[in-house]
Amino acid sequence: MTLLSVENVGFSYGAGRRVLKDISFSVPRGSNVGLVGESGSGKSTLLRLLLGLDAPQTGRILFDGQPLEAKNRRYLREYRKRVQAVFQDPYSSLNPAHRIQRIVTEPLRSLKIGGNHLEMAREAIASVGLDADTLTRYPHQFSGGQRQRIAIARAIIARPELVLADEAVSALDLSTRVRVVDLFQEISENMTMVFVSHDMGVVAALCDQIVVLDRGHIVEAGATAEILRTPQHAYTQSLLASIPRMPIET
């Protein structure tokens, strides 16, 4: 069943040129879909539309069969219970003055979700592989990879149906990146994910489907194995060529 459906979406900032043109793809429930493309291809813009921060000028986005009502605060409050995001820079997204417990439970308060928040925080922090005493500490006491785990715990604490990740491992060094990719793989087993990255290697490791963007257009979309085996578009071939080590089996 389709959870998210993007239909013929076009978008420009103000009166500027089109940065997204006729974008269509769907995200089946339970799947991981990767959006890849070089800098400036429109990935972050598309993610803003998926978060409801902006509305497309043409086309529409359906979430669970209903149109996503961007900028409708009441709608977005309900939407945020079902959709959470993880961003690139774990440091700037974690308030340095707050303890981890307060940071991780923030979605529960802002979404007015009841229950035992401390218990829920313990569970979320354990599910990203961190100790319970993490909750009493501050962001500066952690490494980049640990901070990204904390950001992931915050994203999953409200048990969203969909997680949108924007370059969520790009700022991490290689070995940490591999561990956080493994973590995403684990949590994505019970969730639907849209994973935005300029790194085809990361997306290929995590996603069962890939949508390739080039200057606001979709140039290729399909099953990951298929795209890795027979990339159709010269642009996809060049993205694949930029992966330092290709998987041997696809």
Ligand SMILES: Nc1ncnc2c1ncn2[C@@H]1O[C@H](COP(=O)(O)OP(=O)(O)OP(=O)(O)O)[C@@H](O)[C@H]1O
């Ligand atoms: N606020 C804005 N106002 C005007 N133009 C913008 C704005 N944000 C992005 N753009 C333009 O829209 C196009 C797509 O940018 P976008 O950030 O979506 O690409 P991206 O693929 O996410 O790139 P990156 O990987 O560098 O973040 C670019 O040409 C960019 O200059």
